[in-house]
Amino acid sequence: MARTDRLVTLITLLRDGALHRAQDLAPLLDVSVRTVYRDMDRLISAGVPVEGTPGTGYRMVDRIALPPLHLSPAELDVLHLGIAIVSEAADPDLSAAAQTLARKIDMALPAESVAEAEAWKTALTPLANAARGLSHMANLRDAIAGRQKLHLTCRDVAGALEHCTIRPLRLASWGRVWLLTAWCESRGEFRDFRLDLIEAATPLPELFADEPGKRLSDRA
Known part of the structure; x- marks a missing residue:
């Protein structure tokens, strides 16, 4: 058989x-x-x-089975956001259900080859607070759409505080982890920032245009 x-x-x-x-x-x-x-x-x-x-x-067991769904990237983002928020709930049953739901969604998503190996390495580190950083989401989306530079205040995984000027290029979720891909003008390189480690994202009065070597398509 x-x-x-x-x-x-x-x-x-x-x-x-x-x-x-x-x-x-x-x-x-x-x-x-x-x-x-x-x-x-x-x-x-x-x-x-x-x-x-x-x-x-x-x-x-008695469960609700959903038919296959076709989600847009924005709809999938909303679903991940909701899971991130509920997973931090004080109710242990809700938190556990959110985490099992996240695993089911991850297993159902099509496999994709990810060129940004460093992004995966960052995404796999433990989260201090999966829902933190949602307050910056609107600012980050607006800056990406308006091609506006940002002054970023963030912490590394060890807790050290850092300030930098960036060109925000893309927001993406890897399971429950949200990453901001940007060109960091302070370091002169592409970087991935975990949203839960961002303390502040302040719009600057300076816009940016596509420049060779600094575009998202130039990311190796």
Whole structure:
């Protein structure tokens, strides 16, 4: 039986809501118990509402299943913003639900090759506060659209304060992490700033135009 057909069969078997042990499912599918464990992990990773652990059994739980959705980049940004805010809620149940939702969304997104390896390195560092920095979002978006320079006050991951003048180029979210890509005039290089580490983003009375080597398309 092909793996796709096997996964569909597993879903059909689990829909009765009863607890099913991998030892009982394996002979029905003509596979090993270890293969059942792997298939269950695939179903759970894909967002199928299955709960259980190896050795105890698996069951389908009552969940809401949404049909495939096609989101615009702006809609996906809003979804990530909402998750970031709720994930910092004092209610532990809400926070946990927001984090599991974030993982499901990340797994559902198409894989993309990211040239900015340094951006990924920054994005994978732990967050002190995922929702912090939202207060700067409007200023940053306006500055990008209006091609206006900013005076940025921010902290590095160690907490050291820094001041710099930047040309804001792009806002992007990597899961729950928001990054501002900019040309830093203070250092003369492209940089990625975590929004949760920005203390202030002050618009300057100076606009900028595209210059070779300083455009987003020039980012290696």
